[in-house]
Amino acid sequence: MTSATTRLRPDVVVRIENLSKSFDGRLVLDGVGLTVRHKKIVAIIGQSGGGKTTLLRCLNLLERPDHGLLEVAGETIFSGDEVRCHDLAKLRQSVGMVFQRFNLFPHLTAVENVMLAQLRAGIPEQDALERAVQLLRRVGLAHRGVAYPEQMSGGEQQRVAIARALALRPKVLLFDEPTSSLDPESTAEVLRVMRELADDGMTMVLVTHELPFAREVADWVVFVDGGRIVEEGEPAEVLGKPRELRTRTFLASYAAGQ
Template sequence: MSAPVTPALVRIRGLHKHFGRHQVLEGIDLDVPAGSVTVLLGPSGSGKSTLLRCVNHLEKPDAGFVEVGGEIIGYRRDGERLRELPDRAVTRQRAKIGMVFQQFNLFPHKTVLENIVEGQLAAGVRRKAAESRASELLAKVGLAGREASYPRQLSGGQQQRVAIARAVANDPQLILFDEPTSALDPEMVGEVLGVMKDLAAAGLTMIVVTHEIGFAREAADQVVFLDGGRIVEAGPPGEVLANPRNERARAFLSAVL
């Protein structure tokens, strides 16, 4: 008897994106099952970050679509056509998708607690409940007792852990990570990856752009390798990382490993 197939939370079909004459994404098709971790690998300029930003409509696709939880992000169907949604509707959709950037993007004039509370208040959560949730999340990322600190008083790794807590505060369906450790000193990388592994173990659906091969090997359910705006290799980490079939993927992995 075959195992049940986990339905895709994210469906990407025929995704194209260009900037001027430069084609960045060329016909991306990808499914991300609910509760899974997908790691995007590839050389600089391969389209990884652009693909991630198309998922929450920070970049508008030129063709194709991204569907999250059965809802096309940024558009509505009108017969055979897709009609662009107004900004307010796109903002509502984005509330279901958390994102952690390379830079921490914390408000420097707000405390750690206020940084996490802000988005919850915008979503209609009462302040007392939002503050309680923020304190709970800070404890989970190893920062209990730092509620009154300001970002400048924290290390880079601590700031990124606050950013992760902020991203999960509204219980999103999906969390996107765009090279979350690339701006960190090497000794701080492990603490951030540890929090991400905990999120993965808790069953959150994640798409992660990273060069941290160890994280991909330990936490990913699927590894997707991009080159020249196309998916050239995809599969379980044990296959893609240990025995890639694509020549470009083999060269890249041999260099980073």
């Protein structure tokens, strides 16, 4: 990666300015700006199709923005309309991601899934194994190390995915609707692990429909609609006393569906 601009404050892990992205002529992100500080949890909420997941995927260049500025962990990774990061593997060590659908390798056991990225990063096999076992223990799955994904519940698979995302000690961890495909019991298991990560001071950006969890855990809530940030602030403000009509309408719709 190229060296970062000196404007980035030491406690800022992610800075986004005027970020835009289109798909087939449809504007999905429209001039988005956001700052994520060290050891803070930012929850992104909003209706499906509003641009939340695209914003998350731009942060590790799984999607290439059309225009704007992205800085992660002190490095400029995208500026203007050009990618400035020439080592995507290194970027994705700094920016871990947990996907909605787990994305585990079906032919690998839990411990092998957690080891794989470490081995590709050049970490010795024994060290990778020890860290994988440690992380599986951290997410409550020490007893499932030799299980394959098809032998695990959805909640167990998602916890393995969290362990895998932590394996390379990322600066920030991204979660894309991590509980949307889980039953209530599995959801509770995953949210417990995420709560523990928050207590440990992990910097996190999460797209979520779990508004009570966002209210409890997040330091900052961002409401995205139509590719724009409509409102942002502390959870008590955005979720309890929203200023914008669009935010109030969304929250009322959410409450009616519960």
